[in-house]
């Protein structure tokens with residue numbers, strides 16, 4: 047297979063405009079004759095479904111929650127970037143593009159990233175028009191903050207609930223179209239496969255999670271807006287039910303999966319506190335603007351601290367290791383996420399964790415409180431401090447927070463071309479489910495931007511090109527035998543899961559899988575470690591299919607069964623993540639190979655050999671994947687080494 | 692500060708195998724519960740034990756586990772989301788309970804929220820209310836530059852206060868009439884505060900209130916229980932604001948006739 051990215055010719059800044067002009071249009075009278083299936087109602091799915099319905103298409107949406115409003119996007123906290131340059135501080139479309147390409151360690155596609163920066167400005171306009179209550183200055187104009195070490199203030203936010211407010215805006219637009227009868231909304235449905243006829247996507251099979259019935263839906267195009275796969279690690283900041291099943295099943299039906307090893311580990315999360323832990327909570331990155339990260343300098347002090355003989359405040363300044371400030375004097379505590387996370391790992395690997403039986407470093411606000419006063423700190427971070435205290439029972443105004451990195455976001459995903467189409471004609475991937483815009487590391491506040499860019503401003507143009515080509519009324523209906531065939535294979539898979547009746551719960555095995563991926567394909571990777579990881583995961587797969595216990599039946603609410611099919615997919619994906627990481631003999635962004643680092647311990651990229659996206663093709667159950675390269679041609683930016691010293 | 696002694700508890704949990712089953716309280720003793728666990732993590736532990744014993748695990752809704760998605764929904768000792776103010780079930784920790792406690796856990800109870808199984812209820816009525824008018828009608832691409840219309844900081848803040856509603860349904864579950872007025876008025880107020888929301892303001896209130904009635908929610912008699920139990924602290928002042936809009940729209944439609 048050869049990959050065609052369909053990146054248009056011409057100067058970077060004109061590509062999208064020219065491309066829009068060259069795309070075929072669907073006649074307005076014909077639009078309602080096309081049925082578009084949108085799986086997922088997060089920022090990407092809700093914005094796409096609403097915009098397409100407004101254009102006149104006939105749309106159906108699907109989500110596994112009981113309401114579209116509960117999609118995982120609701121949990122995003124910090125903000126959304128846009129190149130508005132409202133602060134007059136030198137921002138521009140080009141600068142946002144450049145920061146994003148550089149932040150991604152030069153492993154994303156230039157043309158996509160530029161388009162993202164271009165449409166970012168329209169997103170803010172659209173959201174404000176919908177009534178999203180972004181923070182404002184006293185003069186009534188929109189407030190911005192700088193986020194994730196950006197040197198300009200381009201992040202728009204709504205308290206600590208930006209994702210919630212953006213999603214409620216998109217959900218409102220979607221609700222309007224549902225009310226008007228242009229969108230059919232199906233909740234508590236999980237897509238279990240796509241249906242292909244003559245090589246193109248023609249529909250999906252979903253499971254009704256209340257009745258257990260399989261339902262067939264035919265559509266002229268299928269949009270997967272199903273989010274990321276961070277929960278492969280079991281513990282992550284993602285919502286508990288986020289999963290990769292839709293993307294993985296599509297992958298097994300011919301959609302290539304790109305860069306699965308690019309995972310973002312967020313530096314500031316509440317540490318793991320016990321085996322029963324079900325998820326990890328993110329503490330906003332903005333805390334690093336005022337908090338100082340440190341651990342004790344020596345093990346004797348660590349021991350006393352861990353045994354409770356001394357408290358953080360008892361440790362004199364000279365015995366504290368402010369490792370980010372010392373190693374990176376220029377950026378200090380504001381180094382990018384990947385660098386901050388990796389260094390937390392180094393110090394705890396060296397035995398300097400500040401908690402017994404676990405790993406954590408301090409994030410200390412004492413100096414900031416002394417300098418700025420408690421009130422200022424409360425105004426900036428009050429809600430975060432409250433959240434922290436609620437979970438840990440510690441008061442961060444009095445004692446330093448304890449934090450540790452956690453899996454947060456997945457840059458890899460289904461390979462898509464410039465039109466967001468996967469390698470299966472008619473099948474698209476939007477939002478975190480695709481791989482295209484963030485390269486090897488995503489900058490803060492840019493996932494929300496990408497989800498809404500894809501849904502509001504890209505897909506409404508690009509899907510028309512495909513639909514115009516296939517013509518209205520040319521997609522087979524659900525009585526086509528292909529639907530029945532897929533349905534039968536899903537039934538067989540379900541019966542198999544229910545029939546194992548072993549001794550382990552799905553969570554037991556998921557936790558084991560998560561630990562294997564975390565240990566071998568986490569913050570720091572090695573060739574040997576990855577090989578070992580692959581072997582372990584193979585063993586876990588065996589164990590799962592021989593010894594898992596899935597209680598209950600197929601014809602009722604069965605959350606355990608639901609978890610089981612998701613974990614079965616995570617196991618296969620986990621193995622591919624390790625393979626991808628093993629193949630990439632370089633360090634870039636979130637992918638850090640200890641065998642490829644500079645003498646100072648920084649990431650060592652290999653642009654000559656690895657400036658490509660690795661797109662993996664499924665070859666069958668017992669066959670290894672085949673890797674297909676998309677070379678990344680940097681026509682407009684010069685590849686540099688990231689340095690934060 | 693965290694204590695390390697583990698808890699032994701008696702859980703009395705509502706079990707109901709589908710909407711047509713009568714349902715009953717079933718007693719589950721549980722021990723070795725760490726005070727650091729969240730309430731839902733305790734349910735994970737219980738379910739793990741039930742599965743290993745070959746019993747049917749307890750069905751409950753949850754997703755984000757950080758108080759923002761609005762999925763979790765448990766009546767804990769008769770209080771929606773448990774004993775603490777401004778806290779969802781998923782944010783509740785076991786350190787709020789004492790060794791030896793008996794804890795009753797039941798689903799939201801309201802005619803408009805039928806039980807699906809155990810602690811899971813059907814809240815799609817909320818979606819239908821918002822579909823009837825809980826939005827600003829603006830197509831993608833219609834918008835002007837976001838800074839063309841300054842909005843005073845305190846107005847944006849007021850709108851945000853109302854917009855924080857997570858749609859969990861605790862207000863309905865806490866109300867003796869099972870009224871949805873707090874939920875509906877939060878959406879109405881969020882948009883009514885903002886200049887963008889003015890053109891459809893009265894119509895919006897009317898459409899949503901009509902749909903609410905159609906769904907079978909009860910009337911509001913101003914008892915204020917909803918505000919107390921709301922995990923996001925949504926104020927009942929929103930209700931009087933919306934009532935005024937509703938009245939205006941009723942008068943307007945009568946004059947048209």
Ligand SMILES: Cc1cc2nc3c(=O)[nH]c(=O)nc-3n(C[C@H](O)[C@H](O)[C@H](O)COP(=O)(O)OP(=O)(O)OC[C@H]3O[C@@H](n4cnc5c(N)ncnc54)[C@H](O)[C@@H]3O)c2cc1C
Pocket residue numbers: 085086087088089090091108109110111114116117118119120121122123124125126208209235236237238271272273274283284285288289291292328454455476477478479490491492493494495497
């Ligand atoms: C705690 C947290 C904080 C964050 N903060 C920020 C931030 O401040 N700024 C930022 O830019 N980004 C942030 N992110 C990242 C960002 O929130 C996500 O990347 C983004 O919201 C993903 O949106 P999405 O639309 O692609 O998918 P999601 O919102 O994950 O939605 C997925 C949808 O797909 C549906 N779905 C999935 N599988 C199936 C299936 N098989 N069948 C049917 N439906 C299915 C789900 O029901 C859901 O509706 C944060 C992430 C986390 C975890």
Ligand code: FES
Pocket residue numbers: 752753754755756757758759760761762763779780781782
């Ligand atoms: S699980 Fe999301 S609010 Fe409780």
